Amino acid sequence: MRVSVFGLGYVGAVTAGCLSSFGHSVIGVDPAEAKVALINEGKPPVIEKGLGEKISAAVSNGQLRATRDARDAVLGTDLSLICVGTPSKRNGDLDTAALRFVCAEIGSALVEKDSYHSVIIRSTVLPGTIRSVIIPELEKASGKKAGVDFGVGSNPEFLREGTALEDFFAPPKTVIGVEDDRTASALEALYGPIEAPIIRTSIEVAEMIKYSDNVWHAVKVAFANEIGVFCKSLSIDSHEVMDVFCRDTKLNLSSYYLKPGFSFGGSCLPKDVRALVHKAKSLDLDLPLLGAVLPSNERQTSRGFEMIVQLEKRPVSILGMSFKAGTDDLRESPILEIVERLIGKGYDIRIFDRNISLSKLVGANKDYLLRMIPHVSSLLVETLDEALLHGGIIVVGNADPEFRTIGDRLRPGQFVVDLVRIKDHSRLVGNYNGISW
Ligand SMILES: NC(=O)c1ccc[n+]([C@@H]2O[C@H](COP(=O)([O-])OP(=O)(O)OC[C@H]3O[C@@H](n4cnc5c(N)ncnc54)[C@H](O)[C@@H]3O)[C@@H](O)[C@H]2O)c1
Known part of the structure; x- marks a missing residue:
């Protein structure tokens, strides 16, 4: 397949390098001259184990090149993956400026294109962003209709820096939030060599999955840390406790308790959370996550x-x-x-x-x-x-x-x-x- 990757940071560079190793023909796009030059010299623009080899091999066999020219990339490919940054604004909101800019560029190029092109958002975006920001921006710039003249989809990335290539080739899942079958088929072909379940869903569910995943991971870290602080104050080995905790795949590391519904109750959970939080207070420990559970x-x-x-x-x-x-x-x-x-x-x-x-x-x-x-x-x-x-x-x-x-x-x-x-x-x-x- 012919693919353009917009944004050559951690996600984009890894995506471009790995997709070209599947035999896809990839064009990377980034406004940063230095990143474009590095890729074209066969060098990785970010440090990630194994990425240098992938990029160097792909550039030398002609599977990968980089450019600053969005039009060139859109006209030369059938599918664009948007991997630009979506950082926090000062007030915590998501900054979609780079996304909107890229969509305007891609939209302008779509005006010149007769063949079907799919635009896929791999960046992390809040639910509703694709429908309320991305699609209107693409339609305004192209004068064309999403789902009819071009495809749009959400395909969140789940890689972790440091193990990005391993995660790319063996992700926990491939989520494709798309409404048109042509885009769905293109994405399935794109990730064909990856042996992970492909989950097709709506755009909004795909957008939201990424947030529930990341917030859950953050809650896990905060939970383990607060359990650790509590254990330390009582000279209990927190790692032994959490090792035993993690061996329980029936109730602890499982889908149990993870369906939205009504409050918990019964003779144990409220009483035991209350006792632990009370004990933490008596030990002068500040454990905001555990303290927030009963409220x-x-x-x-x-x-x-x-x-x-x-x-x-x-x-x-x-x-x-x-x-x-x-x-x-x-x-x-x-x-x-x-x-x-x-x-x-x-x-x-x-x-x-x-x-x-x-x-x-x-x-x-x-x-x-x-x-x-x-x-x-x-x-x-x-x-x-x-x-x-x-x-x-x-x-x-x-x-x-x-x-x-x-x-x-x-x-x-x-x-x-x-x-x-x-x-x-x-x-x-x-x-x-x-x-x-
Ligand atoms: N880093 C991770 O581990 C990770 C994992 C999963 C998802 N994500 C998400 O993926 C997205 C990208 O993250 P990242 O860490 O790769 O960001 P990054 O900051 O490393 O890279 C973003 C790149 O986009 C480029 N860019 C900006 N404007 C552009 C434009 N108009 N056209 C083309 N390129 C442009 C920048 O120059 C930069 O190279 C974010 O939404 C992030 O939340 C990141």
Whole structure:
């Protein structure tokens, strides 16, 4: 394939060098004269293990050259990968100036092109940037229509500096956010030799994946560091702790707990986070990430409550009272917190939870429930049908499989507030709101 790579920094230089090693014909573009000259001399413009060899081989066999001339690059290729910098502005916002400049250049060149050209954003951009900045800029400069006259896509880069070539050839995934099949096929051919799953999705999901990945990586580092600081103050070997932690691939390093949904609750997580944060304070440790966990969780509970109140509809039925399906443990169940607040606002409520029967609850569990909602027995109903009959708003509070079928059983005018993402929610458009989707 004939590919142009805009921006010859870390991402662009590695992309250009590695793609040419697949046999693609690559033109690199950068306004920096020095970078262009280095590439054309077969030298890497950035330090990265193995890159020099790739660039030198590609330049000497004619697979790679560099230029400052965007028009030359667009007219001589079928696909452009944009890898320019997107640094932070002083206020933290993303600076898209270089991106916009490149799009104007590529757009002007597209005016002269009859064949289909795809423009792919490899730079990290906030969700919405391609649709609201890149496409309008390209269309303005070219006078052509995205998706019809030329293709546009998001293809975020996942390499890490220092291991950039290894990461390029063996990425965890190749994400292509595209809407036109021609661009999708071109990208699949471009990365054909790479054995990583190709995930085709929307432009916005592709843009967002890069942010969720990087923010997650940042959270991991901050988490490990704060656990380390805590361990050090108690003379516990933090590395041994985290080694054991990382060996748990069932709950710790796994997809478990990583789906947007309702607040956590139950007899362990809130209590244990609270105790650790309290202990850290007593040791004069400043652990802002761990300290933010319970406030973040409480904020999610308040979000659920506000969603119900903002509907200005009554009465309310709650499906599921325990913090997760399949248990009768009500301790620190966030849904109980919502029920308590709704009662305070005078809501007429019914609650259905197949696992909760007041006569069978005992000990701390029962005490907790009666402390939170003393007259709870008058709110509990025996069947899902009774609950569905009562509410103008139906709140799905846990993921009991029976609740997944409620789409078929709703009356006109009933509204679903979903805190757990029921399976058939896409059918309920118009009378449905999910807490984080
Ligand atoms: N560095 C990484 O490890 C990494 C990893 C994944 C994603 N990213 C993302 O990739 C993008 C590029 O990052 P980088 O580290 O390679 O940046 P960089 O600053 O090293 O390189 C950017 C290059 O773009 C060039 N440029 C600026 N204006 C241009 C124009 N009009 N035409 C052509 N080139 C132009 C600059 O001269 C520079 O060489 C950023 O969005 C970054 O967030 C970086």
